[in-house]
């Protein structure tokens with residue numbers, strides 16, 4: 497397939513790594529279907545344990561995207577998340593600090609008062625509207641949910657996200673898209689053994705959006721990376 501490139505693309509891996517961040521506001525603009533096909537075909541080069549390739553990728557656009565969004569929003573309004581793999585409840589205190597800090601910063605750029613529960617919930621629901629993205633991919637597996645399957649799927653996700661940058665696309669990886677797996681299975685006609693791991697929204701980042709200009713901070717290099725040579 498011939499590569500389809502547009503403006504605002506990453507031309508090197510370093511550019512893709514530096515310009516990738518979670519995009520939570522998108523332009524109302526479709527992604528050409530050949531571009532999506534090329535991106536996901538290339539993404540299958542991601543590595544996996546013994547080449548097990550434990551993933552299946554289900555991409556929604558157009559009416560399928562709108563229907564899935566409506567059903568997920570209704571499910572989220574009606575009840576609590578019920579993911580196939582339970583979300584962690586306890587984190588080390590330094591991680592809790594980072595997570596709280598992220599929440600505060602994102603609410604800040606979204607103009608949400610931390611004490612405004614209704615506004616926080618409305619923002620949370622944007623997950624299920626794919627933050628306005630024209631396309632979303634759901635990653636499922638028929639493997640037992642296991643740490644190594646999670647690693648493999650993490651490799652796939654990052655491959656998709658970096659490739660997306662080479663087409664000028666933004667992405668947001670979302671555990672939230674695995675919150676209501678029965679809805680996802682029912683829409684795609686999947687058996688109950690097919691587990692929904694997560695999803696990812698894809699589209700053209702909305703220019704001038706405060707939410708998109710926000711890039712989350714990282715810990716000090718020296719506190720996370722150590723070299724040993726003796």
Ligand SMILES: Cc1cc2nc3c(=O)[nH]c(=O)nc-3n(C[C@H](O)[C@H](O)[C@H](O)COP(=O)(O)O)c2cc1C
Nearest residue numbers: 516517518598623668669670671672673694711712
């Ligand atoms: C496995 C995974 C699940 C995530 N789930 C969500 C999610 O449900 N909703 C969301 O808005 N962001 C989600 N994120 C995005 C993270 O908040 C984001 O990657 C992190 O804050 C670092 O910011 P950056 O991606 O902009 O560099 C997720 C990221 C990963 C890797």
